[in-house]
Amino acid sequence: MSDRIALHTLAADACVLPSDGVVPAIDYSRFKYGDGVASIAFGRALADRFHAIVAPRDGERIFVTSSGYGAVPPAARSLVSPFVARMRRLAPGVELKPLRVHRLGVSPGDYATMDAAARELAVGAKSMHVDPRIDVSGARVIALDDIRVTGTHELAMDGCLNEAGASWIDHLYIVDAHSAAGRPSLESDLNGVAASSVEDLLVIVDSPRFVPNARLAKKITTLGRFDQERFLAAVPPTVAAWILDAVERDGLSHVPAYATGFRRLQLTAEALAKTTATA
Known part of the structure; x- marks a missing residue:
């Protein structure tokens, strides 16, 4: 079984994020290219939202992962540490452990620009796995990710985590854009708001806690x-x-x-x- 929580849900007719609020457009874009300050803010906000909605029980065993990846971490991985640190303050009686989901294969291009069919080819049903030496059986798994568009990656994560024996999977997103998934360039457009030029990228690299x-x-x-x-x-x-x-x-x-x-x-x-x- 699984559930889904998002900090911001994009309306079907929306094509941009707000300029302020929990998920400002500029902060989201900068986060996608390594702004660690934005990562911390989003990770903590996801922990606050999860704790308020779910209220995990003392003694509950929870693993926290990001979207699956091969050798090099995606932006979503930078959410894990601030999320875990915040949750340990909010729910000290819960057993929290970071987890990595491994992804096989390489995308043939920028995943953010792909339509649903191309995403299914890039992220197959068997493309993800958990290290069999890690005992996930019976535990709850929280999967942190930046955005949900077509849901292809979520299905692949569900497949490998259920196979590993997870009792429940919570998918936490900064942005849920599934209702606007019909526009192939949507994710790429959101990513590029504050990262469209070399000057933009240099500002991010020079930012505090750059990751x-x-x-x-x-x-x-x-x-x-x-x-x-x-x-x-x-x-x-x-x-x-x-x-x-x-x-x-x-x-x-x-x-x-x-x-x-x-x-x-x-x-x-x-x-x-x-x-x-x-x-």
């Missing part, structure tokens, strides 16, 4: 040469190295949608390194 994630790595990989140069020249070398490593570890360097951009990014990074060394 790099898979979406940022993909974004930088798909930029043109000039924008990649501007980005790499402005960020700390550790951030540039993290992005290059993340793309390789996630297997994106072999995906047609990212391969050319990744090679261009490598060459740009090498050229900048040589310039710095001879300066």
Whole structure:
């Protein structure tokens, strides 16, 4: 069995998030590209909402996970720590443990731009699994995610968590946009509100508690040469190295949608390194 809670539900005729409130459009967009302050705010807000609605029992065993991923965490993973910390204050008698759901395979492109059919191909029914050494049987699992659009990812998560023996699954979202799922570009549009330019991305990288994630790595990989140069020249070398490593570890360097951009990014990074060394 499962249940669903969201901080903000997008109306069927809506195409933007509000400018203020619990989920401001700018904060949501910045969160998707690594703004850790926004992650903390959303993680805590989800814990407050869950505790108010569900009121878990003392002694209850609960695992907290994000959306499933391969090698590099998505933005949703940054919600887990602030959520768990807040819940431990709100419900000290509850046994809370972080959990990771592993995802097999690599998306052939940006999941946010895919329609329902493409998402089903990218996230198959058997694409997720829990480490069999972790005993989830009989426990409640809270799955944190940024947005629900078609529900494809939710079904895949339900499949693997039920197979692992979870007694109940709570899906907690920052935004539930399922009623507006007919617009393929909706999720991508929401993501890009405050992350449409290199300048926007540099502000996020320079923000307090910045947490790099898979979406940022993909974004930088798909930029043109000039924008990649501007980005790499402005960020700390550790951030540039993290992005290059993340793309390789996630297997994106072999995906047609990212391969050319990744090679261009490598060459740009090498050229900048040589310039710095001879300066």
